[in-house]
Amino acid sequence: MNKINRVAIVGGTHGNEFTGAYLIKKFEQIPALIQRPSFETLTLLGNPLAFAAGKRYIDKDLNRCFFIENLLDCTLSSYEDIRAKAIYQILGQTSNSQVDLIIDLHSTTANMGLSIILGSHHPLLLQLAAYLSSINPEVKVCYTQPEKGSNFLRSLCELGLVIEVGPVAQGVLNAEWFQKTEELIYSVLNYLQRYNQGSIPQTNNTLTYYQYVGAIDYPRNEHGEIQAMIHPQLQFQDYEPLNPGEPIFLTLDGKAIAYEGTSTVYPVFINEAAYYEKGIAMCLTEKQLYSLQNL
């Protein structure tokens, strides 16, 4: 990887995730906060109409609109499809302002703490993630890239990452997460500055990360109606081990439903509000160690 010349910070890709949207507003008011000597930092409010309406999206989920074939498909004309194409023009590889790294800011109703979701296994991203989790034990690292290409905004460049914080309710600005996200952004920018200077900080030799292996939906009846809730013992237990036979759901009439997998997994995005409509009660991950000496 050559020098980082341009970084984009995107917030409000989902209009009701206020942490990122208001950080963008702050950075636009005080640009010096995100300027670094060796690269340019752009800011972008992902979905301005949805943010103004306090909704996740207007027509469809913007953060599922970035498959390259969809970006090039002139027949797709929902608000978010058009917005995705505009963002592609601003940040994408064919634009004059092509960025080298994207930080996309999100929040979740799940207890994800201060999570970083990597868009690729690029060595720089892995080293950055190892550094961030070494200076702040609260930082967790996920890799949730689906196998067959990505429709996420962060996929617009190889160095794409999401900062995902929570639990925080949709439509709420929480000062604690605002401040923690802000600090994490500065750590990323400072790391990139030192990378450009050829003096990246020493870090651990191993990175612990959580690899996406699948998702589980809520139990539903034949009409698609939810028949069970996340079990109280699992609620807010993101990143904790879940063993076969342990309860994951509680039916409305009070019966526990056990996890039927064959090995220990680490659920994330447990009870994320926006995933009810996607048929996801939680995502399952495996905990992995990655040796940075391989890089």
Next chain:
Amino acid sequence: MNKINRVAIVGGTHGNEFTGAYLIKKFEQIPALIQRPSFETLTLLGNPLAFAAGKRYIDKDLNRCFFIENLLDCTLSSYEDIRAKAIYQILGQTSNSQVDLIIDLHSTTANMGLSIILGSHHPLLLQLAAYLSSINPEVKVCYTQPEKGSNFLRSLCELGLVIEVGPVAQGVLNAEWFQKTEELIYSVLNYLQRYNQGSIPQTNNTLTYYQYVGAIDYPRNEHGEIQAMIHPQLQFQDYEPLNPGEPIFLTLDGKAIAYEGTSTVYPVFINEAAYYEKGIAMCLTEKQLYSLQNL
């Protein structure tokens, strides 16, 4: 007050407050849970279209549509205005099925715990509230009735009360709050059964309740945009004393803003997601003691 003949339990008055909506679904599947020998219990899903869409409302807030003049105004034809008129026909004083008591189920992103909001100072409601808070110290009692009539659903009958639980994100079904709300409903129904039998349980002689005295909006700029967040020291501190000079907001650029009132208040609904659009960052209450011997 004569005998209680008919009770209505309403959930999903706000479509993204899932606790109440799914309790209604449970009670409709297992009606025996809410039947008591001496009175009839009805259930009602307040806003079915908004619940199906996972939104608070379709056109406007249903729980602000119950001013009597609006219910009688034929020109009001939004989805929620029409729905309010239908609910008035089902539960109101002119209907054949007129109910004596309404329990309206809500949830909030604020740390309201297990709150009961009374629709009037009727002696039966006060005694019921005193009983519920005596058997469960987690129960808090509010009285937030505005002075000039009420536009809330609970105002359809003199014995109207809200069960308001949280913090829980919009669009999330949380098993813990589901179970706590369910238990509280059974306590209400059991109390009413004993009331009808002339054997209401002994309780404390005094009721602690929180009387609404006003609301505070977020600091905003000339475009109405929020310039500050709830201060981290105040977040989730519902029902705790707030003294003059203590911080209530934190500006986006990090400056604390102090409470400028002249006496101690007890904020509630701190950082409720649905109140951003109403211009309410928190409601203020005064803590009061009410002697039940006056009744």
